[in-house]
Amino acid sequence: MTTDPPQASRPTHLSLVPPHRGGGHGLPVATGPARRTVATAPDPLQAHGGGHAPAVPSPVVSVTPAETAGEPEASPPTSLAEPSAEPAEPAIEPAEPEAGPEAETPAETRETARPxxxxxxxxxxxxxxxxxxxxxxxxxxxxxxxxAAQAAGLRVAVIKPGQTGIDTGMPTDAEVVTRLAGPETVRTLAEFPEPLAPLAAAKVAGLPPLDLFDVVDAIRAEAEKHDLVLVEGAGGLLVPMGVRPSGEAWTFADLGTTLGCGMIVVARAGLGTLNHTALTLEALNRRGVPARVVLGAWPAEPELVHWANLGELVPHLVGALPAGAGSMDPGVFRRSAPGWLTPALYGVLDNWRVWAEEAG
Ligand SMILES: Nc1ncnc2c1ncn2[C@@H]1O[C@H](COP(=O)(O)OP(=O)(O)OP(=O)(O)O)[C@@H](O)[C@H]1O
Ligand SMILES: C[C@H](N)[C@H](N)CCCCCC(=O)O
Ligand SMILES: [Mg+2]
Structure with a gap:
């Protein structure tokens, strides 16, 4: 784990041109997986693993680093700089840095541009x-x-360490996941009546708070039996989840550093998301936790702000779900899910330009 502060990178300018259409309709809701496409030119909305800021003007959204326009590969904006540190014991196999363009990146920007x-x-x-x-x-x-992972043949478990608000009568997250995806295993480790952060909910209910190492053990036990174990937090990254044996509170970020695994950050698509996403990615970067972003709900009728945010977030994105996905028939949801996710998450979305055009 690194304790280095995030590296500074260059200022950016945004050049935004929403798609030419009579009003976007958002992501396709009930269609099958998006078709795979092969990029023929540098494309600001092309999903790629490199995590570099787009540098070529686009008819859809163009994000052009002010000092690097024309360079094929530049570092992402400072506020959303690419996480560069690596965990001590990653659960994710290391990927070879891309050759070619990466080699052309100036030495002083490589730190932030490193995939x-x-x-x-x-x-x-x-x-x-x-x-x-x-x-x-x-x-x-x-x-x-x-x-998507199940459709790709993986054995999948989903774990919710702390489910709060069970007295609200709303379906639990485990129930929602079971209905929509039906993974092989779904587990909730602790439930609390009040809709609060798990530690607060445990305290007000007089229940034992979640123990960090009990949670770690339960997750590792499922990892022995599954190819993919998805663990959903409660609220955001630094919400107090429970207590350590020392009595100190622990957060979902602590779970990430303890397990040494990567994290998916689900973000909103609308105004305010750039700050919230940058804060979350910076906190993960400082802790050496690799992270990527999925948009939780892309609106049916995207506005300028959504396209602007998309352009800014593309270097980090590995998925974007349509608003309304949660209300889909489970069969439609399962067939559609690969079209919302990049191959990193077992999907087929590999070109954000195509995705954006099909969304309209
Ligand atoms: N893509 C979507 N389609 C339909 N509904 C959605 C979508 N995303 C979120 N919602 C709705 O928004 C609400 C919040 O979504 P969700 O339960 O996934 O949030 P969460 O981030 O898991 O929150 P929590 O911190 O409580 O676990 C739910 O009522 C859900 O039905
Ligand atoms: C009840 C709610 N839906 C979540 N499960 C818990 C959210 C805790 C958020 C705490 C906070 O950030 O203030
Ligand atoms: Mg949830």
């Missing part, structure tokens, strides 16, 4: 799913990843 080990690789083993906040779509995104 994480999740790049161009499938996320196997233990994968934590956090969010920029509560109610951002973590559960629906977890279900989509589980569905």
């Amino acid at each position: 994480s080990r999740a790049d161009s690789d499938e996320w196997r083993g233990i994968v934590l799913v956090t969010g920029t906040d509560t109610e951002v779509g973590k559960t629906i995104a977890t279900a989509a990843i589980a569905a």
